[in-house]
Amino acid sequence: MAIRVARRTRRKGHKGDLGAFIWLLLPAVALLVVTRLAPIGEALWTSLNDPQSDGAFGAYLALWNSETFRNSIKVTLWFNLIINPLQVFASLMLAVLLTQNLPAVGFARTLIFLPAAIPQAVSTVVWGIALRPEDGLANSFLQIFGIAPQPFLTSPQQALYSIMVIASWIGVGYWMMFLIAGLRGIPKSLLEAASLDGAGWWRQFFSIQLPLLKRSLSFVLVAATVANFLLFVPVQVLTRGGPAGSTNLLMHEIYRQALTFHDMPFASAQVMVLTLITLVIVTIQFRLLRPAT
Amino acid sequence: MRSKRTFGEPGALLKGVLTAVMIVVAAGFVAPTLWIAANALRPQQEIFTYASELSINTFIPVDWTLQHFVTLMTGPFARALGNSLLISVLTVVLGLLVTATAAFALSTLRVPGKSIIFGFIVISFLVPFDALAVPLSATFRQIGLDNTYTGLILPGLGHGLAIFLFKQFFDNLPIELLEAAMVDGASRAQTLFRIYLPITRPAMIGAGIILFMFQWQAYLWPLLVGTETKMYVGAIAIARMFGEYSTDYGALFAGSFLLALVPALILLIFQKQFVSSVASTGLKD
Numbered sequence: 001m002a003i004r005v006a007r008r009t010r011r012k013g014h015k016g017d018l019g020a021f022i023w024l025l026l027p028a029v030a031l032l033v034v035t036r037l038a039p040i041g042e043a044l045w046t047s048l049n050d051p052q053s054d055g056a057f058g059a060y061l062a063l064w065n066s067e068t069f070r071n072s073i074k075v076t077l078w079f080n081l082i083i084n085p086l087q088v089f090a091s092l093m094l095a096v097l098l099t100q101n102l103p104a105v106g107f108a109r110t111l112i113f114l115p116a117a118i119p120q121a122v123s124t125v126v127w128g129i130a131l132r133p134e135d136g137l138a139n140s141f142l143q144i145f146g147i148a149p150q151p152f153l154t155s156p157q158q159a160l161y162s163i164m165v166i167a168s169w170i171g172v173g174y175w176m177m178f179l180i181a182g183l184r185g186i187p188k189s190l191l192e193a194a195s196l197d198g199a200g201w202w203r204q205f206f207s208i209q210l211p212l213l214k215r216s217l218s219f220v221l222v223a224a225t226v227a228n229f230l231l232f233v234p235v236q237v238l239t240r241g242g243p244a245g246s247t248n249l250l251m252h253e254i255y256r257q258a259l260t261f262h263d264m265p266f267a268s269a270q271v272m273v274l275t276l277i278t279l280v281i282v283t284i285q286f287r288l289l290r291p292a293t
Numbered sequence: 294m295r296s297k298r299t300f301g302e303p304g305a306l307l308k309g310v311l312t313a314v315m316i317v318v319a320a321g322f323v324a325p326t327l328w329i330a331a332n333a334l335r336p337q338q339e340i341f342t343y344a345s346e347l348s349i350n351t352f353i354p355v356d357w358t359l360q361h362f363v364t365l366m367t368g369p370f371a372r373a374l375g376n377s378l379l380i381s382v383l384t385v386v387l388g389l390l391v392t393a394t395a396a397f398a399l400s401t402l403r404v405p406g407k408s409i410i411f412g413f414i415v416i417s418f419l420v421p422f423d424a425l426a427v428p429l430s431a432t433f434r435q436i437g438l439d440n441t442y443t444g445l446i447l448p449g450l451g452h453g454l455a456i457f458l459f460k461q462f463f464d465n466l467p468i469e470l471l472e473a474a475m476v477d478g479a480s481r482a483q484t485l486f487r488i489y490l491p492i493t494r495p496a497m498i499g500a501g502i503i504l505f506m507f508q509w510q511a512y513l514w515p516l517l518v519g520t521e522t523k524m525y526v527g528a529i530a531i532a533r534m535f536g537e538y539s540t541d542y543g544a545l546f547a548g549s550f551l552l553a554l555v556p557a558l559i560l561l562i563f564q565k566q567f568v569s570s571v572a573s574t575g576l577k578d
Contacts, residue, residue, distance in 0.1 A: 020481050021404045028395035029410065031451030036417045039425035042432055094318070102312050108319040110564065114326060117556040119510050121528035122549045125535040126329055129542070135345040137328060144347065173322065230423045233512050237532045251423060255513070258427045268428060275424050282419040286412075 040275060043268040050265035059269040069270065071245050072253040075160065076229065079249060083164045084225050088217065090172045095179035096205070109180070116174035120233040127166045128153070128238045153238055156246040163234045163247055171227065175220045182216030183209065215288065222285040226278055250274055327352045329553060332546035333361055340542050361547035369522065370548050373530035376519075377552075380442065380526060381508040384449040388504040389497065391450055396459030397485045401471055411460075418453030423513050430517035440521045448514060449507045455500035462496035463489060498566040502559060509556060527552045 050059040063069050098109050115123060130137040131152040139149040152162045186209060194204050232251040235241060241248030241256065248256075254274065258267035328351065332340050335354030343351040365371070399411055429448065430439070438444035466489065474484040490497065515526045525533070531552060534545045 017402045018404055021398050021402045021407075024394045024398035024402075024481070025410065027391045028414075028451045028456060031391065031447065032414065032417050032453065035429060035448040035451065036420070036422070036425060036453075038432065039429035043425075043428040046428065046431070097311065097315055097318070100308075100311055102308065102315055105315065108315050110560070111319045111323045114557060114560065115322065117506070117560050118326070118553040119512070119528045119531075119556070121512050121532045122329075122552045123325075125531055125545065126325055126549055128535060129545075130325060130328070130344070135341045137325075137344045137347075137351070140345050140347040140351075169322070169325065226419070226421060230421050232423060233532075236512075236516075237535065251513075254427055258431075259517070264431060271424065271428055275420070278420050278424055282416060285419055286415065 040272075043271040043275070046264050047268035047272055050269075052263075052265065059265040062266060063269045063273070066266075068245070068248070069253065072248045072250050075246065075248055076250040079160060079164070079231075080225060080228050083167060083228050084221060086164070087168055087171055087175060087224050087228075088221050090168065091175035091179055091220065092213075092217065094172065094176045095183055096209075098176070099180055099183045109176075112173040113177060114173065115170050118170075120170060121237065123170050124166060124234045124237045127169070127234075131162055154243065156242075156244040159239055159243060159247045163231075163239070166234050167228065167231055171224065175224055178220050178223075179213065179216055182213050185216075186212050219285065219288050222281055222288060226281050226285070229274070229277060229281070324352070326553065329546055329549050332542070333550035334358065335543075336360070337541075337543045340546070361541075361543035362551075364541065365544045365547045365551075368544070369525075370527075370530050370534070370544070372523065373525040374527050374548075374551060376445075376525065377509060377527040380445050380449075381505050383442070384446050384508045385501050385504045387446070388450045388452060388455060389501060392452060392455040392500055392504075393459050393490060393497075394485065395451075396456045396463055397481070397489060399456070400460050400463035401481075401484075414453040414456050416453075417451075418457065422448060422507075426513050426517055430514070433518055439518045440524045442524075444518050445515060445524070445526070446508075449504060449511070452500075452504055452507060455503050458500050458503065459493070459496050462493045466492070495566055498563055502563060502566065505559070506556065509552075 047059045048056050050062070053059060053062055055061075094112060098105055098112070102108075133139065133149055133151050133154055136152075138152065142148075142150065151158055153159050190208055190212075191204055194208055199207065230251050231249055232255065235247050235249050235252040236255065239247040241252050250270065251274070254267050254270045257263050257270060328344075331343075331352050331354050334357050336356055336358050339355060395414075399407060399414075426448075433439050433444050438447070470488060471484060474488050479487070510528070511526065512528045512532070515524075515529050519525060519529065527548070531545065531548050534540060534548065
């Protein structure tokens with residue numbers, strides 16, 4: 001607080017401030033404008049100037065009528081509807097477990113976080129080999145429990161769920177760290193007071209920890225949703241959207257239209273849809289990031 | 294000690310059960326990584342033998358060999374790994390310069406409209422870059438930046454999250470520090486490089502890790518822009534090896550091992566800053 005007050009009473013607007021401000025900020029802002037803002041303009045322009053169709057919104061009309069795009073949206077929504085609650089729940093369980101007073105708990109935390117640091121291409125390739133139906137690690141593991149070999153990525157019924165497993169192995173430890181930070185921020189005195197009042201562990205968890213963790217949980221839910229809406233690597237490397245379009249997530253559909261079919265207006269219209277969805281989610285996130293008043 | 298025990302300190306039995314659960318879960322998470330290491334260090338024919346027959350030898354090789362690393366580093370992967378290192382290191386050096394200066398301006402100067410610029414920076418890191426990679430790559434191809442190191446490095450430099458992290462640290466430095474430097478006649482650059490940066494080492498490390506990981510993890514951008522074999526980065530080279538008609542699995546695992554080892558080492562050395570830099574992104578009030 002003291003800093004804030006000092007800052008506010010400081011001389012208002014030094015003469016050289018504006019000039020220095022521009023020079024110091026110019027490189028970063030220029031880079032952000034070129035690499036983060038201009039592409040949105042580029043996508044908008046390209047999507048509105050489709051030589052293959054009449055009228056400004058031709059590409060969007062084609063999008064609306066495209067069976068592939070509709071399937072891709074369906075797959076993306078279904079994927080997110082399942083994976084996001086699952087990841088939040090799993091990372092919450094892990095965060096609670098790994099904030100207990102257990103031996104070597106810090107080491108366990110590091111091991112579970114480690115997959116988030118490994119490049120996604122590596123995780124994807126290794127999981128791709130482990131999920132091979134005939135001689136993969138996953139089926140040998142299931143065999144221990146007497147479960148018959150599964151087709152995993154080669155089956156339209158299982159491929160999307162296999163990708164969820166890969167994405168969660170990567171993501172859950174990462175989201176767990178945010179929740180551990182949140183749990184640590186809860187004042188110990190609150191829990192001690194409740195304990196003195198005779199509240200047991202479960203009561204303390206549901207009445208104190210969970211409500212106070214709401215902010216962290218919402219943040220993780222929104223951030224995980226953005227990340228999973230844009231999931232790309234496992235699809236591009238392992239399934240190319242198949243079998244039978246069952247894993248054709250939106251980001252891969254954009255890549256396919258742009259790079260395989262060279263249909264930039266169509267791909268750009270899809271980019272605009274994806275950017276719009278992301279911006280809506282991010283706006284919610286932006287509010288969560290602001291300190292609660 | 295007492296304060297620790299009062300909140301839900303589990304009894305001995307419960308503690309034993311929780312520890313067991315923790316060990317099983319951690320083992321499950323680490324198993325694929327151990328499998329990479331084991332497969333990188335064992336002869337080719339052992340890889341699938343012990344994958345389809347689960348035993349302790351699945352994760353600990355019977356025979357050890359470094360042959361796969363020799364194969365790997367005498368092949369095209371060596372250049373891809375070098376590309377990854379070059380791009381990541383250059384991004385860290387140039388990126389720290391750009392983001393620290395920007396954060397310094399945002400933190401110390403009083404200029405109207407500052408909050409709008411800061412808002413734009415925050416939005417820029419909340420919207421993942423991948424969403425914009427396809428249209429940006431079209432632009433980069435038009436202006437001839439595809440298959441150049443400049444083209445591969447540029448999107449990683451102005452990382453909004455690194456700016457955000459620096460600004461948080463700078464905001465917490467006492468204003469007297471800045472005023473004293475100004476009174477002594479130090480220029481803004483001197484104030485930043487001689488006074489601010491040396492005492493914000495944790496922020497430097499945190500921002501450096503963010504910048505490094507962005508490039509080391511990158512896949513879609515190098516896939517779009519680094520299409521020539523000589524411009525492949527490690528992640529692309531590994532995915533290509535996997536997609537080949539007859540894959541050398543030993544070399545594939547050795548390459549995976551090296552690509553995972555670099556961030557794992559960074560994680561071990563800078564554990565505290567690593568975790569706090571990813572987990573403290575604005576969640577603190």
